[in-house]
Amino acid sequence: MxxxxxxxxxxxxxxxxxxxxxxxxxxxxxxxxxxxxxxxxxxxxxxxxxxxxxxxxxxxxxxxxxxxxxxxxxxxxxxxxxxxxxxxxxxxxxxxxxxxxxxxxxxxxxxxxxxxxxxxxxxxxxxxxxxxxxxxxxxxxxxxxxxKVHSEEEIAQIRKAVATSDVGVNIILEEAKIGQPESDVVAMATRAMAEFSGANYPETEMSLRCYSQQGDRTLQPHSGTGGDPLTQGNLLQIVIEASAWQYLSAVERTVALGNLPAEQDAYFDTLIEAHEAALTAAQPGAPLSAPYHAANSIFTRDGFGESPVGTGLLRGVVSEWEGRIEEGNLRGYNNTPLQSGMVMSIEPYTFVPGVGATRHCDMVLITETGNECISKAPRGRLRIG
Amino acid sequence: MxxxxxxxxxxxxxxxxxxxxxxxxxxxxxxxxxxxxxxxxxxxxxxxxxxxxxxxxxxxxxxxxxxxxxxxxxxxxxxxxxxxxxxxxxxxxxxxxxxxxxxxxxxxxxxxxxxxxxxxxxxxxxxxxxxxxxxxxxxxxxxxxxxKVHSEEEIAQIRKAVATSDVGVNIILEEAKIGQPESDVVAMATRAMAEFSGANYPETEMSLRCYSQQGDRTLQPHSGTGGDPLTQGNLLQIVIEASAWQYLSAVERTVALGNLPAEQDAYFDTLIEAHEAALTAAQPGAPLSAPYHAANSIFTRDGFGESPVGTGLLRGVVSEWEGRIEEGNLRGYNNTPLQSGMVMSIEPYTFVPGVGATRHCDMVLITETGNECISKAPRGRLRIG
Structure with missing residues (x-):
């Protein structure tokens, strides 16, 4: 180091x-x-x-x-x-x-x-x-x-954090089982990420945080991991916040635990479509509101109401304590233009009482001609059990 | 939850x-x-x-x-x-x-x-x-x-965090091996703590952080874990910062990795004596400076110079970002009296170029008649390998 x-x-x-x-x-x-x-x-x-x-x-x-x-x-x-x-x-x-x-x-x-x-x-x-x-x-x-606009050196730090996060998502998708306590699932992912980052970036200070919610607790997105076992029929939310030299990434996934009830099933389909629409809308020159509106039109079309939260935020040196840039929020009112070199989380979701508030969240770099989704973990209709 | x-x-x-x-x-x-x-x-x-x-x-x-x-x-x-x-x-x-x-x-x-x-x-x-x-x-x-003075309910949260930290220390002392990468050691401890807290406090939001340094890197106490293997002859510093509902504890241990060189060996002996002296000095009515002076007199007696850092701080809702109470620092100038209900980390150390800056750190509750060391993990002359 x-x-x-x-x-x-x-x-x-x-x-x-x-x-x-x-x-x-x-x-x-x-x-x-x-x-x-x-x-x-x-x-x-x-x-x-x-x-x-x-x-x-x-x-x-x-x-x-x-x-x-x-x-x-x-x-x-x-x-x-x-x-x-x-x-x-x-x-x-x-x-x-x-x-x-x-x-x-x-x-x-x-x-x-x-x-x-x-x-x-x-x-x-x-x-x-x-x-x-x-x-x-x-x-x-x-x-x-x-x-708000990152240099190549800053983007390189973010890439390390994202690659590490992808490892955490992958091990959960491959190895987690119905019945396993949530706390154990996230501990397993954290350990795999620590091994990966220690081996691949031994000279970089990393911080690794993985937490989850399932079922009704997803309606409180900032609550921590519980000790409950993964339960058939729930939507599971996996949140991985890894940072490299304090450059924070977020890779998050919604996972179906076995067969879902009809309402959860419908929400999951809508969520996936909204997420893809938001990714497509993140283009240089478009306003920061574009991904929000793209996703929100799908949530409202499908009867899930207007999303009360933004669709992501500029990432970089930011934590829950400090560093968030207000004008870097992907919200409906924000006409700030997207620029090459900006890196943001794209994570559209809404709150559906009785169903949850889950999301896929990817890290996206705006380029001269479009965007690059830095996170490579599987997305779409994920399932355990 | x-x-x-x-x-x-x-x-x-x-x-x-x-x-x-x-x-x-x-x-x-x-x-x-x-x-x-x-x-x-x-x-x-x-x-x-x-x-x-x-x-x-x-x-x-x-x-x-x-x-x-x-x-x-x-x-x-x-x-x-x-x-x-x-x-x-x-x-x-x-x-x-x-x-x-x-x-x-x-x-x-x-x-x-x-x-x-x-x-x-x-x-x-x-x-x-x-x-x-x-x-x-x-x-x-x-x-x-x-x-700065905690209620019984607050102390109960801290006890959960400390008990969880003790689990982390114990598994490292029992299972870590010379040659194992530091990142893997701390990941193993974190997973054991997650299992323990998930099973014992399923309704409590816990945050678990374990990091380490060895050798020269201990001179930068706030640096993160590296990927280096545990190396014979080094002093290893284990830091466990667990919190329960954001009530932060710190349990830290110095561990000899096999046989130590003479200078490290001498520092470790002095450190242990200074730590016990500081614990003994933490009495109701004594000033917050008392543990500092008790430890420092041993560091100076043994030729390690005056400690440039305090000997601990009041704990509770505190993080590296927010909440530290300036008048709650255990430093040489601080005449604030210790009171029953205060909870602090006691962690005397000093910086010795070429040797390190390691410490034992315990969580201590001031009582009406003396103090209680809340952390129960082994201390003294610890060794792996």
Whole structure:
């Protein structure tokens, strides 16, 4: 595990791109994990110890971090100036902000843009106490304009996560049995994914998460795995969220457990048609709403009502905690155009009381001429038992 | 999976406790996952769709959430008034804040305290655009004063997570072999934990994470698992972070892989003595610094230098993303007294170039008369091979 996630050229490209957005502002200050990683190349989740990367207009980039994370910044990132604090210096947030404030003042920086959509109010309030003349503005839109289109190096990370996810789907389709506890099914898939990624990407930090729901519990898509056995007649939802260097993919599958009741059966057919329609609609130049409308017209045609949820979201450095780009949601109102280099999950579904809320979810790259479905796991009418 | 994480009485106790801190302020608004869960009883990570719980001084508690999460709020929480938005209404943050603003104005609420340490600047800025006369103050200290001491119901969740973690440690100690890839070792432990928790706590949402480092990579404690085989002569660090309904425990072990070189051998002896000293020092009424100083005096006595990191932290609803309480860190400067009902990780260590930065980490409950080490996995001089 010695490779850096990104090349120096890639990180310098990102730094220059945000400088180009600064105009009269003197620096971009990245407080969040997502933004600091984007500009430093080192994925350091804060865990109560801030890591802050500053991209000034006219002096070198620098990072404030803890002694604990400094070796990680050094080995994974591309930062030459580092300000380090330790746990002995006092509470971490005020300590880090005091270093930041002094560094800004030493460099004569009096105006900053920052990642306001991911920075706690307390950080800004405390920084302004320390540096009362500092002018601040929300730079989230500038940051997200960069983040929403991926480079080749970023896409390469996503491909690792997707290939690993496909392994998890495949082993479940091949080996899971009616009667096996859900928790055991997902543990089996997780282990297979760990073996695959360890063997194929030994120098990449991966995170693997596999969970499932069946029957009525699919109506709560963010509930965890239960201990119930796979039960004949249920729709099973498999969710695999793997990330490579924090680039998150989602590959999800709906699976029939044996023969389904008529209503579940009908929903599954509609779902498959809606999913294929959404994939087809994801074309460069079309709006982000296009996959939603394509899928939704099939849900409504078949009497399942309008989908109350979007049809997917831009992926990349995103987790359930941070990093989702609001204007990257595939929703009915979103007229943002799809562009080559965007990577998104396509996952149309709706909620049918008594039936469920299951979906197929694929990872799709928009290309110059169309799209590429990165995930290769079987889709369509899947069945166990 | 039908049980709620907490009883109605527990949630109402929390709501009343924060009301008692409000004085002239008219409501506490919980924007973050951590705070909204604390006051609603429903663990809903936002994933780009805010869930906001409001505890007013004199009218009923209410929650703003998405249609997607409303069933989860209903089934897990204790909230009777819910304002629901959908993905079709527009971008989620402005939509949720518009509902919140109207609800506050309908109730004549003009002043709020809120969880500023976990709420993005954008949320507050947008809310103030919508409700320009709203007075806001940072209520983080009031919230954390409640969160840092756990109730019996909270401790019960932590016990589930710890018991599950112990299963992971035990299987590694019993079954891992020199030569086995690290990724396979942690996958084996994760599967055993999933089986245990599925069988023993089928109605509890658990999250299981097991990772490891060995040799030089232990100097980066937050790096992930590699694919390298367990190698004779290395110190291995096993980290198990299991959570039950988002209550996070950490059980970690240092393991000798066969015979160690002299320096590693000496560090391991010192580490064990420092760990036992820190456990002994965790007594009600002593400061949170006591375990740090107890361990550190042994590290310095034996020539390993002063530890640049704290000796643990208050646990509970905390993740690497959110929820850590700064005044709950076991660090040298922290004179906050230990109280009965606090639960913390005790994990003294230091960084020794060429040797590593490994540790034993246990979960400890402060009692009226002393402490209870909740984790029961073997500690001391552990060995594989």
């Amino acid at each position: 010695t490779d850096k996630p990104f090349s120096r050229q890639e990180i310098e490209r990102r730094q220059q791109a945000i400088r180009d957005s600064l105009t009269a502002t003197e620096a971009f200050v990245a407080f969040s994990f997502t933004a600091s990683y984007y500009f430093s190349g080192a994925p350091i989740v804060h865990w109560g110890r801030p890591t802050i990367t500053v991209v000034p207009q006219s002096v070198p980039v620098f990072t404030v971090t803890s002694a604990m994370e400094a070796p990680r910044l050094e080995s994974l990132g591309h930062i030459h100036e580092v300000q380090v604090y330790t746990d002995s210096d006092g509470p971490s947030l005020p300590t880090a902000l005091a270093l930041l404030s002094r560094a800004l003042q030493d460099r004569g920086i009096d105006s900053i843009a920052f990642d306001a959509s991911m920075t706690p109010c307390s950080n800004l309030a405390l920084l302004k106490e320390l540096h009362s003349t500092l002018a601040t503005r929300d730079g989230s839109a500038d940051l997200n304009a960069l983040r | 039908t049980d709620k994480p907490f009883s109605r009485q527990e949630i109402e106790r929390r709501q009343q406790a924060i009301r008692d801190s409000l004085t002239a302020t008219e409501a506490f608004v919980a924007f973050s996952f951590t705070a909204s869960y604390y006051f609603s009883g429903a663990p809903i990570v936002h994933w780009g769709r805010p869930t906001i719980t409001v505890v007013p001084q004199s009218v009923p508690v209410f929650t703003v959430t998405s249609a997607m999460e409303a069933p989860r709020l209903e089934s897990l929480g204790h909230i009777h008034e819910v304002q629901v938005y959908t993905d079709s209404d527009g971008p989620s943050l402005p939509t949720a804040l518009a509902l919140l603003s109207r609800a506050l104005q309908d109730r004549g609420i003009d002043s709020i305290a809120f969880d500023a340490s976990m709420t993005p600047c954008s949320n507050l800025a947008l809310l103030k655009e919508l409700h320009s006369t709203l007075a806001t103050r940072d209520g983080s200290a009031d919230l954390n004063a409640l969160r």
